[in-house]
Amino acid sequence: GENVEQHPSTLSVQEGDSAVIKCTYSDSASNYFPWYKQELGKRPQLIIDIRSNVGEKKDQRIAVTLNKTAKHFSLHITETQPEDSAVYFCAASRANTGNQFYFGTGTSLTVIP
């Protein structure tokens, strides 16, 4: 089955700096890669996703890049703000095949004002 690794497990940045979280996956058939943000006591919320036919996707301060050859994808947050503080999870799945998500272990991001 799929194995998703996520690094780092914790990340502290100064407000206004950039944050990068990296994930690797093992199953070359995985073709859909969502990122979720989970604030304390809340449900995971989708913040951005990317499909394997795209190398990069951007939404305001958030971007995701995908390297299919190396089987890794990354979340980039620019101009970080205190409200970006949360746990971020990456996931990998084979879309259209029951869509089971394999989640990374999570990254706890702290943005220091």
Place this chain on the structure above:
Amino acid sequence: SAVISQKPSRDICQRGTSLTIQCQVDSQVTMMFWYRQQPGQSLTLIATANQGSEATYESGFVIDKFPISRPNLTFSTLTVSNMSPEDSSIYLCSVEDGGDTQYFGPGTRLTVL
């Protein structure tokens, strides 16, 4: 995206008892899933709730411990049976609304004494 609710939001239960968690969606969805999130951990898929047929369980999870029902396309239940303190966790349902993305319910925080 679909609006998802769960009941109860939290509960404290005695060892050896069972708890049934409900997941309600405001629209018909093709796929519903049940996850467990232990404190400070990632999300682990328990099973896929199939409408009209038995749930599909992941390795390490069995029907006798986690019976699941899905009587229609908007509702599912997960029962945690014969509970022990190790079952203390957050249980989340998620739905796929026809695309590739999963959206999560608010979760049920279970404490077993």
